[in-house]
Amino acid sequence: MNILICDDERDIVAALEIYLRAEGYNTYIAYNGRQALEIAAQEDIHLILLDIMMPVMDGIATMTELRKTSNVPVILLTAKSEETDIVLGLNLGADDYVTKPFRPVELLARVRSQLRRYTQLGSSSADEFKDGSRLSVGSIHLDDKQKIVTVDGDQITLTPTEYEILRFLMQHPGEVFSPKELYRRVWGDDPFGAENTVAVHIRHLREKLEINPSEPRWLKVVWGQGYKMEKSPSPKKGVSDT
Amino acid sequence: MTTKTEPLTKNKRASFFYHDSIKATSLLLACFLLIAALFSIISVVLLAEFGFYTGTFEATQHEVYTHFGKTIAEQTLREVYEEVYDPVDPNYSKIDEYDQAVSAELLHRFATENVLLTISDPGGRIIASTYRGEQVQYEGETSVLLYSGAEKNRVERFVHFVIPVQKEGSGLFYIMDLWLAQVYGQRFALIGIGFVSFVLFSILFVLLLGTAGRHPNESTPRPSVFDRMPTDLMIALYGVYAWLLTSLILHVMESWKPALIVPAALLILIASPLFLLFCCSFATRCKCGTLLKNTLCFQLLYWFWQAIAWFWRHALCPIGRTIHQVIAGMPVVWKTALILFVVSFVEFFALWFIPTRSALLICWLVETLIFAVIILAMALIMRRLQAGGQALAKGDLQYKIDETHMPGDFKAHARDLNSISDGMSRAVEERMKSEHFRTELISNVSHDIKTPLTTIISYINLLQQEKFESEAAQKYLATLDRQSSRLKKLMEDLLEISKASTGNINIVFSPCELEVLLSQALGEYEERMTKADLIPVLHIASPSPVILADGQLLWRVFDNLLSNAVKYAMPGTRVYLDLTQENGYATLLFRNISKEELNVPAADLLERFVRGDRSRHTEGSGLGLSIAQSLTELMGGELSLDIDGDLFKVLLRFPLCVEK
Numbered sequence: 001m002n003i004l005i006c007d008d009e010r011d012i013v014a015a016l017e018i019y020l021r022a023e024g025y026n027t028y029i030a031y032n033g034r035q036a037l038e039i040a041a042q043e044d045i046h047l048i049l050l051d052i053m054m055p056v057m058d059g060i061a062t063m064t065e066l067r068k069t070s071n072v073p074v075i076l077l078t079a080k081s082e083e084t085d086i087v088l089g090l091n092l093g094a095d096d097y098v099t100k101p102f103r104p105v106e107l108l109a110r111v112r113s114q115l116r117r118y119t120q121l122g123s124s125s126a127d128e129f130k131d132g133s134r135l136s137v138g139s140i141h142l143d144d145k146q147k148i149v150t151v152d153g154d155q156i157t158l159t160p161t162e163y164e165i166l167r168f169l170m171q172h173p174g175e176v177f178s179p180k181e182l183y184r185r186v187w188g189d190d191p192f193g194a195e196n197t198v199a200v201h202i203r204h205l206r207e208k209l210e211i212n213p214s215e216p217r218w219l220k221v222v223w224g225q226g227y228k229m230e231k232s233p234s235p236k237k238g239v240s241d242t
Numbered sequence: 243m244t245t246k247t248e249p250l251t252k253n254k255r256a257s258f259f260y261h262d263s264i265k266a267t268s269l270l271l272a273c274f275l276l277i278a279a280l281f282s283i284i285s286v287v288l289l290a291e292f293g294f295y296t297g298t299f300e301a302t303q304h305e306v307y308t309h310f311g312k313t314i315a316e317q318t319l320r321e322v323y324e325e326v327y328d329p330v331d332p333n334y335s336k337i338d339e340y341d342q343a344v345s346a347e348l349l350h351r352f353a354t355e356n357v358l359l360t361i362s363d364p365g366g367r368i369i370a371s372t373y374r375g376e377q378v379q380y381e382g383e384t385s386v387l388l389y390s391g392a393e394k395n396r397v398e399r400f401v402h403f404v405i406p407v408q409k410e411g412s413g414l415f416y417i418m419d420l421w422l423a424q425v426y427g428q429r430f431a432l433i434g435i436g437f438v439s440f441v442l443f444s445i446l447f448v449l450l451l452g453t454a455g456r457h458p459n460e461s462t463p464r465p466s467v468f469d470r471m472p473t474d475l476m477i478a479l480y481g482v483y484a485w486l487l488t489s490l491i492l493h494v495m496e497s498w499k500p501a502l503i504v505p506a507a508l509l510i511l512i513a514s515p516l517f518l519l520f521c522c523s524f525a526t527r528c529k530c531g532t533l534l535k536n537t538l539c540f541q542l543l544y545w546f547w548q549a550i551a552w553f554w555r556h557a558l559c560p561i562g563r564t565i566h567q568v569i570a571g572m573p574v575v576w577k578t579a580l581i582l583f584v585v586s587f588v589e590f591f592a593l594w595f596i597p598t599r600s601a602l603l604i605c606w607l608v609e610t611l612i613f614a615v616i617i618l619a620m621a622l623i624m625r626r627l628q629a630g631g632q633a634l635a636k637g638d639l640q641y642k643i644d645e646t647h648m649p650g651d652f653k654a655h656a657r658d659l660n661s662i663s664d665g666m667s668r669a670v671e672e673r674m675k676s677e678h679f680r681t682e683l684i685s686n687v688s689h690d691i692k693t694p695l696t697t698i699i700s701y702i703n704l705l706q707q708e709k710f711e712s713e714a715a716q717k718y719l720a721t722l723d724r725q726s727s728r729l730k731k732l733m734e735d736l737l738e739i740s741k742a743s744t745g746n747i748n749i750v751f752s753p754c755e756l757e758v759l760l761s762q763a764l765g766e767y768e769e770r771m772t773k774a775d776l777i778p779v780l781h782i783a784s785p786s787p788v789i790l791a792d793g794q795l796l797w798r799v800f801d802n803l804l805s806n807a808v809k810y811a812m813p814g815t816r817v818y819l820d821l822t823q824e825n826g827y828a829t830l831l832f833r834n835i836s837k838e839e840l841n842v843p844a845a846d847l848l849e850r851f852v853r854g855d856r857s858r859h860t861e862g863s864g865l866g867l868s869i870a871q872s873l874t875e876l877m878g879g880e881l882s883l884d885i886d887g888d889l890f891k892v893l894l895r896f897p898l899c900v901e902k
Contacts, residue, residue, distance in 0.1 A: 009693050015700035022707075053689070079689040101696035101730050104703045179761055199765015221762060223793030224754025 001115055002044055004028045006036040007051035007077060019104050033057030037065055047114055051077045052085050060088060067093040073114040109211040113139055116152040135170040137229050138218045140209055142170055151209055162205050174231030176222050202227050259449060260458045268446050273514045275443035282436030294429045303422055307380040307405055314357045315403040319386045322352050334389040334397040345370035356414040360402040376406035450518060455526030463529040473527060474537040480520055574628060578621035586610050623652045630659045639667035677744050684740040688733050699726050735865040742872035749792045749876060753899050756821055756828055757786035763800040775813035781820045787828030789896040791877045799873050802866040803832055803892055812837040823898060832892040844883040
């Protein structure tokens with residue numbers, strides 16, 4: 001797997017190189033957008049880590065240029081203050097983003113997730129069952145016949161309640177359910193004050209499904225209203241809620 | 243040695259006199275004593291006048307004879323002449339005719355056997371006489387002035403009276419002699435009786451006054467039915483009584499009518515008890531403090547005052563207030579026009595009564611018209627200035643007052659107001675610029691710090707993977723890791739507070755069910771709460787309040803509050819969350835017991851970078867509460883802190899969402 005790292009901060013690039021090489025990836029290095037575009041055109045790149053603030057050519061311009069020719073997964077590296085940049089980047093076709101200062105572990109997880117999706121895309125979508133026993137939202141797949149849930153191809157273990165909640169939410173992507181409603185639909189019973197357990201289960205689910213549970217990409221908290229499964233099946237349109 | 247028991251015995255003795263029977267008895271006794279004293283004193287005075295105490299019996303007798311003889315002689319003379327006197331002739335010009343009539347017959351008709359008279363004129367000529375040579379016991383002379391005109395017209399008659407020797411058992415002066423002897427013998431006893439009865443009466447009088455209004459076994463004086471009668475009414479009744487009494491006595495003295503004797507005697511008889519009762523009632527009223535209050539006049543005045551007060555409060559005040567409101571609410575031009583109209587009307591009215599009004603009226607009309615135009619023009623200008631001032635007060639700095647057609651002073655004022663708005667908008671602009679600059683600065687600085695921080699964190703991580711042999715190195719690395727995380731958190735908080743306090747945050751308002759948000763937040767914190775050994779206790783009013791807020795930001799508020807509780811609350815205690823709604827507001831009361839002593843005032847805790855323990859050895863940036871407050875205020879809510887000993891209270895208040 002070839003990964004292109006593009007950041008003007010050489011120390012960060014060096015560190016990332018070490019991490020990625022340790023994971024067995026092949027790395028290419030660029031210190032600005034122009035270099036990155038050149039390398040991307042020459043080499044067979046599977047994923048790009050792209051910083052937004054760079055000299056010569058910044059991340060956003062690079063993205064715009066890149067997407068004209070390639071749909072290689074891009075993870076943006078940003079400082080959180082550039083909120084509008086993140087939204088812009090994701091809208092222009094970035095697949096994910098990591099805010100600085102990030103934890104290397106998180107970055108690696110996101111890299112892994114994007115690569116899996118990139119390589120498995122197409123093959124997995126073909127064998128989806130029409131009867132709805134197989135559900136997928138983003139990188140989360142649920143096989144109701146085998147009772148198996150995978151995230152980026154990795155199987156995860158869920159308790160029966162967590163499984164029921166996830167299946168219900170995946171059956172209704174984009175819909176917001178209040179804790180009461182969710183309890184009623186999943187438990188088939190009136191909550192009578194027990195809806196607080198829903199929040200706990202959702203928290204656990206997020207910890208298992210999401211790379212950063214505090215900033216979930218799929219299983220979202222709509223504060224003051226309820227919970228929902230993000231509808232968009234295409235991560236390229238995923239927009240952060242921050 | 244009896245100091246202690248004295249009040250008691252005194253009380254007992256006093257309460258003995260409080261009994262009604264005692265009081266009635268002393269009243270009767272006092273009446274008799276009063277009558278006796280008065281009678282004796284009047285008698286003694288009369289006797290002293292006749293010389294009872296200064297001369298011998300003979301001298302006294304002589305004095306009495308002289309007095310009565312003179313009185314009878316003068317009275318008879320007058321009556322005789324009045325009988326013959328012609329009413330058309332007031333100055334006794336026909337005195338000779340009268341003298342003849344008197345001498346011929348009339349004297350005999352009026353003469354008594356007790357006193358024998360001889361009437362003579364100033365020249366010594368005897369006109370008439372009833373004296374027939376009787377044996378004289380006492381004789382004397384007196385004169386009567388019949389007409390007291392000028393010196394030469396004066397008519398005077400002399401009368402010589404003789405009291406003959408008294409026949410045994412009959413005649414006025416025989417009885418008088420007997421009575422005189424009796425009285426003369428008792429004359430000193432009379433003084434004694436008068437003195438003793440007066441002293442006794444005084445004592446009883448004081449006693450009566452003292453016991454008036456008192457009752458046995460009652461500590462405070464209490465008025466009787468009679469005492470409750472209005473004081474002025476009582477005084478009026480007594481006045482009527484006194485008038486009756488005096489007029490009757492005068493009547494009786496003037497003309498001797500036997501029919502009047504009985505009522506007069508009755509009135510005199512009840513005079514002394516009535517007097518005493520009056521004194522007692524007066525004393526009682528004084529003691530109870532009802533002397534002035536319990537009068538018809540006072541009651542009338544009081545009612546009158548009440549009526550005025552009521553009228554003032556319920557009629558005049560509301561009318562006045564309404565008029566005031568109407569006038570205050572009027573635009574300045576209308577107000578001026580109204581005042582102008584009223585003044586002109588009054589002037590016109592006044593002028594109407596001046597005789598030569600036609601010329602004056604024309605002058606007045608011209609003057610009024612000119613003034614009206616000027617004043618209304620000024621009011622119009624005033625309105626423009628007012629509008630400018632109001633716009634300025636409301637913060638509309640773009641508003642400019644139109645200065646055209648304004649005379650000197652007004653123009654200057656308008657220009658001043660305009661320049662104030664200019665200055666202020668400049669200041670606001672500058673301030674906004676500096677705010678913006680600050681936010682920009684913080685955001686740039688934080689970005690510049692973030693990049694090296696990312697590097698540091700990355701390399702610390704790499705080092706940790708290097709698996710050092712040395713335990714110390716492991717420890718140092720752990721410290722570096724912890725501190726770099728803290729630095730990261732601090733950076734994030736700093737950025738957030740800078741944005742929140744400058745309002746540089748995109749807020750998306752949507753209906754938020756606080757109950758749902760609370761349960762979501764507690765779900766997020768379930769594990770951390772359990773770890774910190776805290777038990778959340780929820781009280782939620784139904785229906786659950788719904789507010790208009792940005793859910794994400796509201797979560798940040800709750801996140802900060804709960805994280806605060808997890809960090810600073812005493813393990814093993816409860817965290818109380820009370821959600822209520824009233825008066826259009828939803829309130830969330832958040833309470834926990836602090837682990838450390840809270841030696842910082844509540845207001846200080848909301849300051850940035852302040853932590854409850856002041857020692858700063860705990861984790862966290864000290865920005866949490868400040869962030870929560872700023873975000874709350876950005877969404878139109880209020881956040882207040884209260885510290886009560888170790889009890890830490892946060893009160894969140896949001897206006898309720900109007901439509902669900």
